[in-house]
Amino acid sequence: MDNIFTQLESILEQRKSVGADNSYVSSLYKKGTDEILKKIGEESAEVIMAVKDDVESKIIYEVADLWFHTLVLLRHKDIEVAKIEQELSRRFGLSGLTEKANRNK
Template sequence: MSDVLTRLSELLEQRKSADPASSYVAKLYAKGMDSILKKVGEEATETVIAAKGGNKEEIIYETADLWFHTMIMLAKADLKPDDVLAELARREGLSGIVEKANRSK
């Protein structure tokens, strides 16, 4: 995992005991999973709009917002980016077409 994801993941764990008055992440944790998921949905939509627009800077900015809020969702669910990376590693080399065909067997 990249250093920035590792550092951010560790910070998100620390924010679980932080004061919501001084931390955006702690404030979002305090609002609960539904509010976190609402942000993930909003940022996903903004990423789609940015990608449709084709401006590279906007796509990067909105994708960073989406990844950030998705990492808060994972932390709230007591999961880590490494858990997702392990799933991607498990899928490595397995064609999506083959995997889908195997589902119905």
């Protein structure tokens, strides 16, 4: 069985062909990248506020919203979840300091 990110990716791709009046995601796609980025910014702020409130259920809820809208952005840009997984796998076991130093080369 596919993981939840792969399942969501498939559904989000399907929303590209649905009318904006019938789908929240489709309406975001129609509004474009700037609107999707605005939602990601809002959700990021809500994660910060939830962490400051130190309520685990709020943190989980808001992180789920942030991840969802990030997945919307990836589909909008035709970037597959697998590519993000590959990048994370590449970094696995690599010191964050080493990875950051390698970026600057």
